Amino acid sequence: MSKLIRWLRTPVLLFALLFVLAWVTVASLRWLAMGAPQREALSLMQGEPALAVGENGYGWLMLADYAIAPNDAESVIASEVAHFAAWLEATPVASAATGDVQQVYASQLQEKFPKRPALSHLDPLCNLGAAPCLAKLRAEPDALRAQLQRHAERLDIAERSLAAPRFSSPYPPSGEEPLPSFGSWRLVLTSVALDFDEGRQPQALRRGCDLLADARRINRESSVLLDRGVAQALAESAAVLLLEMRSEAPAIALPPECTVALAPLDEAEFMVCSALKGEFRMHAAQSQRLGRQLAAKPIFKAFLFDEELQNAWVASAMASYCDEPHRQAVRRGELPKPAPAASRLDDADCYGAYVSCVLASIAIPSFHNHARLMLDHRAKMHRLLAEHAVASSSMSLAPTAAELSPGYPMAPRARSAGQSPRPSAPSAGT
Numbered sequence: 001m002s003k004l005i006r007w008l009r010t011p012v013l014l015f016a017l018l019f020v021l022a023w024v025t026v027a028s029l030r031w032l033a034m035g036a037p038q039r040e041a042l043s044l045m046q047g048e049p050a051l052a053v054g055e056n057g058y059g060w061l062m063l064a065d066y067a068i069a070p071n072d073a074e075s076v077i078a079s080e081v082a083h084f085a086a087w088l089e090a091t092p093v094a095s096a097a098t099g100d101v102q103q104v105y106a107s108q109l110q111e112k113f114p115k116r117p118a119l120s121h122l123d124p125l126c127n128l129g130a131a132p133c134l135a136k137l138r139a140e141p142d143a144l145r146a147q148l149q150r151h152a153e154r155l156d157i158a159e160r161s162l163a164a165p166r167f168s169s170p171y172p173p174s175g176e177e178p179l180p181s182f183g184s185w186r187l188v189l190t191s192v193a194l195d196f197d198e199g200r201q202p203q204a205l206r207r208g209c210d211l212l213a214d215a216r217r218i219n220r221e222s223s224v225l226l227d228r229g230v231a232q233a234l235a236e237s238a239a240v241l242l243l244e245m246r247s248e249a250p251a252i253a254l255p256p257e258c259t260v261a262l263a264p265l266d267e268a269e270f271m272v273c274s275a276l277k278g279e280f281r282m283h284a285a286q287s288q289r290l291g292r293q294l295a296a297k298p299i300f301k302a303f304l305f306d307e308e309l310q311n312a313w314v315a316s317a318m319a320s321y322c323d324e325p326h327r328q329a330v331r332r333g334e335l336p337k338p339a340p341a342a343s344r345l346d347d348a349d350c351y352g353a354y355v356s357c358v359l360a361s362i363a364i365p366s367f368h369n370h371a372r373l374m375l376d377h378r379a380k381m382h383r384l385l386a387e388h389a390v391a392s393s394s395m396s397l398a399p400t401a402a403e404l405s406p407g408y409p410m411a412p413r414a415r416s417a418g419q420s421p422r423p424s425a426p427s428a429g430t
Helices: 002-033 036-045 057-062 070-090 133-139 141-150 152-163 182-197 201-221 225-248 273-296 298-304 307-319 324-331 348-352 354-391
Strands: none
Touching: 002 298, 002 307, 002 348, 036 273, 036 307, 057 070, 057 152, 133 141, 133 182, 133 225, 141 152, 141 182, 152 182, 152 201, 182 201, 182 225, 201 225, 225 273, 225 354, 273 298, 273 307, 273 354, 298 354, 307 354, 324 354, 348 354
C-alpha cells in the first residue's frame, strides 16, 4: 500500500501543481482584463433610467390582444408580470455550456381571457415608417374603414397607450418577455386619416399633432432599441400624414397642440446611448442567470466563465456610443467607425474566460447598425420638420446639411430651373 501511495504521489502532485498554475494564470488574465476603463464602462452602462410617473402605456399594449375590462387592467398587468418573473426564475438560459435548450414564455393571459380579433401586419391599414397614409386610405377606403370598425376596442387601447405619461416595459429585463401589440398603433394613424377624409379636418389636425408628439416623447423616453425603433417609425408616419393633411387644407390654422409636435428635434430622439443602456441591462440579467446555472459546474465556471468580465466587455463596446466624441460626430451628421472590441477572440485576456468572451463578441457587432438607424431617423425628421416649417411660411426650422446627413455620403440632387430648394433625405432603405 505504501508503495502504491509513493507511486501515485508524483502524478497527483504534478496534477495539483498544473491545476494551481492554470488557476493562477486564469485569475491573472481576468485581473489584467478588468482594468480601470472596463470598470468605468460598467459604471456608465449600469445607470438606471429616470422613469416618468403615472399610467404606463406599455401595459395597455400588453393587453391589446385580449378582452379585458379597463378597470381590471392594472391588476391583470401586475399578475402577468409576476407570472413572467416566476417563469424566468425557473427557466434556464439556453446555452451549449449547460446543455439547456431555448424555451418560450407562454403568457397566462391566453388561458384566462378571450382574444380580440387578430390584427395582422398584412391587414389593410396605414403603415409605420413615413409611408403616405391618406393616399392608402383613398386607394382602399372600404377595406380600411372595415378594419377600424372591426378593431374599435383595440383602437381605444392603442390611443390610451400613446396618451399615457410613460412607456416602459414592466417586465424584468431579459429579452424573453412577450412583445406588446405595436401594430395596434397603425389603427390610430388610419383613424386620423379617416377623420380628415370624412371632413373632420380640425379634429384630424389636432389628433395628428397629438400622435406625432406622443410618438416623439416615447422615442425620447424609451430605453430599449425595439421600442425606440417602433416609436421612430410612428413619428415619421405621423409627420408625413400631418403634411398630407396640411397640403390639402392650408387655410386651417394648426391647433396649439402642434407646437410640441413640431418642436425642433431633441438629441434624445436620435442618440443611441440610452437605448444601449437598456440593452445592457438585459444582457447583464442573462449573464447573471447563466452564472447561477453554472454554479453546478464549478470547474467550468472557474476557467471559462466570468459574469463580471463578460459584462465589462459588452459595456466597453457600448460605452463608446455614449462618449462625447461620438455625440459630436453625430451632431455633425457623421457616424464614427465602431470602437474596436474590448477583447477579441485571439487576445490573451480572452482566455481568462473564453466562453464569456465568445458570448460578449456575439452581441457587439449589431450596435453600430442601430446607431446608423438612429442617425437616419434624425435626417428624415429634420427634413419633415423643415417641410412643416415651409408650410407655416417660416424657415425657423430649416435644417443644416449636417442635420440632414444620415451618416453616409449623399449624391447631389439635381434641381430644375425655377424649383425652390427643399430639404431632402434618403429613405430608410437607402
